[in-house]
Amino acid sequence: MTLSVQIKGIKxxxxxxxxxxxxxxxxxxxLAHIAERAxxxxxxxxxxxxxxRILNAADLGGLRDKLSDRGVILWAVLSNSPKTENTAQVLGLATRLSIPRPERVKPVDTNLPGEPTVLVARTLRSGFRIAYAGHVTVIGDVNPGAEIVAGGxxxxxxxxxxxxxxxxxxxxxxVVCALELVPTQLRIAGHIAVTPQRKxxxxxxxxxxxxxxIVAETWNQK
Structure with missing residues (x-):
């Protein structure tokens, strides 16, 4: 039997x-996977x-200690079992992920027409998440495991x-524009595509x- 361990970057x-x-x-x-990518x-x-899984305090506490020995902080346990969830809470672990809503930004009075936009001048690495109510511009790469949620x-x-x-x-x-477009997942409003149609x-x-x-076309920057 192949044991499955899936890892995803979150906020x-x-x-x-x-x-x-x-x-x-x-x-x-x-633990072996963590050791390979220490x-x-x-x-x-x-x-x-x-x-x-129904896990007791020894199960969760033991794993938390082993992770700590490897420089990894266990801060939350998500479970469908009320007993496991209660055990996690007793150990001081969170049982829910925080999902922040995009911040609503009031338009700023200006002589130039425009819309609220945030500029991020850096590469977004795995685990980095941006949530913004307006447009988002990134000068740099958006690596697998990073996420952008934009109202625009x-x-x-x-x-x-x-x-x-x-x-x-x-x-x-x-719209979504990029110099090289190979997203893990791409959504616009309620539409979703893992690999958009390309030209x-x-x-x-x-x-x-x-x-x-969802359709991808050559980006004419003129």
Whole structure:
């Protein structure tokens, strides 16, 4: 049996989802995975999703100590079991993830026409999340595991390889632009695509909703 350990970047650190299997074996698989990528996990804050498992204080406390020995902080346990959830709370662990809503920004009076926009001049690495009510512009790459949620459009002056949601409050006129578009997942308003329809290869692209479908086209920057 193959033991499944899935890792995803979230606002508060990393979300690790443990697949089915014996608790001891799954735990060892997780620790082995962390050991293989020790530099990546060093100092990481981890939320652990354990499914329907019923775990006691010794199970969770023991894993927390082992993770701590490896420089990893266990701060939350997500479970479908009320007993496991109660045990996590007794140990001082959170049992819910915080999901911040995009901040609503009041328009600023100006002589120039425009809309609220945030500029991020850096590469967004795994675990980094931006949530903003207006447009988002990134000068740099968006790596796998990073996420952008924007009420308006998203422009990436670099490689877009993470998760992006433009028009998050329902704006189907929002677009996503990138110099290289290879997202893990892309959404515009209520439409979703893992791999948008493409035209051309390795060219800057713009993605928009056309007739209810997400379509990628060559980005003409003129």
């Amino acid at each position: 508060d650190g990393l979300l690790i989802t443990l697949g089915e299997g014996d608790w001891g074996e799954v735990q060892e698989a997780l 530099s990546f996990f060093q100092g990481a804050r981890v939320a652990l999703e354990v499914g329907n 459009s998203v422009v990436v002056w670099g490689k877009l390889r993470g998760v992006v949601h433009a028009g998050a409050e329902g704006d189907e006129k929002a 051309g290869k390795s060219n800057p692209e713009i993605v928009r909703v056309v007739n209810g479908q």
